[in-house]
Amino acid sequence: METGTRDRVKQAVSEHGPITAAELAARLGLTPAAVRRHLDCLADAGLLEEHEKAVTGARRRGRPARAYVLTEAGHADLREDYDVLAADVLRFLAEHAGPGAVTAYAQQRAREVAQRLARDVEAAGDDVALRTEALATGLRREGYAASTRPVATGTPLAGVQLCQGHCPVRDVAAQFPQLCEAEAEMFSDLLGVHVQRLASLAHGDHVCTTFIPLPTVPRAPGSSTTSPDTAERDPR
Structure with a gap:
């Protein structure tokens, strides 16, 4: 217990x-x-x-x-994956087929993950916040510790932070950033908006943080805004 x-x-x-x-x-x-x-x-x-x-x-x-x-x-x-073996395989691939082969693999992996997540995301409708929450739910099934947090609600810079406190390929991605780049592109494709990666476990941060912008809303007179770059991220 x-x-x-x-x-x-x-x-x-x-x-x-x-x-x-x-x-x-x-x-x-x-x-x-x-x-x-x-x-x-x-x-x-x-x-x-x-x-x-x-x-x-x-x-x-x-x-x-x-x-x-x-x-x-x-x-x-x-972690329950085989980081050392995976890194060795990707290193072998880069040495014998060139860095482009690693990028191609990362993109193919991202497409396969996207195919497993697409149904849930599409079922959430057109609302970007709901689609992001569905994406986080799907990522948790994939082994990511994913959650969402609203940012700058009610302002022109309103958005959602997608936070990943654990990534099953974290150590491999530290050596091969193509995995992170392909993942961010996959998020953009699934959500239909351009996303911004603010922090990354692979770069030594305590959490992967991705900013997803929401549709612009009219700004109330005298209101203030919070930039995505100053929104809550991995504190140092």
């Missing part, structure tokens, strides 16, 4: 981190004390670390809330 709950906590951190104990408790239906016990155990095991949580609204006084993200060991603990 304890192990199962701890796995749920770890998975929730991978999907929604940086996340506080209070937010985890509300999301998982547990008491804050129980969540903190599991967080402490995971941190002691080297699977989690504290991280300052970005503030999206007015900054409050006092010490910032303790938030948590996965460590390198935490990512490895979730």
